[in-house]
Amino acid sequence: MTPQDICLIRDSWARVEPIAETAVSSFYQRLFDIAPELREHFASTDMAAQHVRLAQTLGAAVANLDDPATLVPILRKLGETHAGYGADVGAYDKVGLALLWTLENGLGPDWTPDTREAWTRAYGFIVENMLIGAASAEAA
Numbered sequence: 001m002t003p004q005d006i007c008l009i010r011d012s013w014a015r016v017e018p019i020a021e022t023a024v025s026s027f028y029q030r031l032f033d034i035a036p037e038l039r040e041h042f043a044s045t046d047m048a049a050q051h052v053r054l055a056q057t058l059g060a061a062v063a064n065l066d067d068p069a070t071l072v073p074i075l076r077k078l079g080e081t082h083a084g085y086g087a088d089v090g091a092y093d094k095v096g097l098a099l100l101w102t103l104e105n106g107l108g109p110d111w112t113p114d115t116r117e118a119w120t121r122a123y124g125f126i127v128e129n130m131l132i133g134a135a136s137a138e139a140a
Contacts, residue, residue: 001065001118001121001125004114005117005122008112008118009065010065012115012118016103021051023106025051026105028051028098030098031098034097034098041086060074061074061075065122072129075129075130076133076136079129079130079133082130084137087134092130092131096120100119100120100123
């Protein structure tokens with residue numbers, strides 16, 4: 001990611017944060033619309049708490065995009081945890097689609113092609129490191 005990507009992501013996240021509760025709710029609705037099979041992974045989950053965790057995790061990722069020494073271990077640990085939930089590459093792809101859709105809908109006209117590309121690159125970085133963590137967990 002470039003410094004411009006990081007600025008675009010941080011600027012757009014600053015616009016989403018005030019509506020984070022609505023955005024996260026929309027995210028999960030969209031995720032379950034496009035991937036109803038993932039709903040079973042959340043059957044015993046306190047979704048209100050899950051909404052808070054997702055918003056906090058995204059906020060932490062955004063805050064540390066320019067500090068990979070801090071962000072990468074967090075993402076790899078998250079990947080290890082998600083491996084235990086049965087998350088696979090297909091699930092990550094669907095989460096990415098739902099995330100981009102949510103950001104686009106939340107940002108409206110502030111969702112530019114450059115912002116989309118920046119978030120796409122950031123999500124790719126996040127997934128890459130989570131998958132490394134998942135592979136590490138599976139190898140152990």
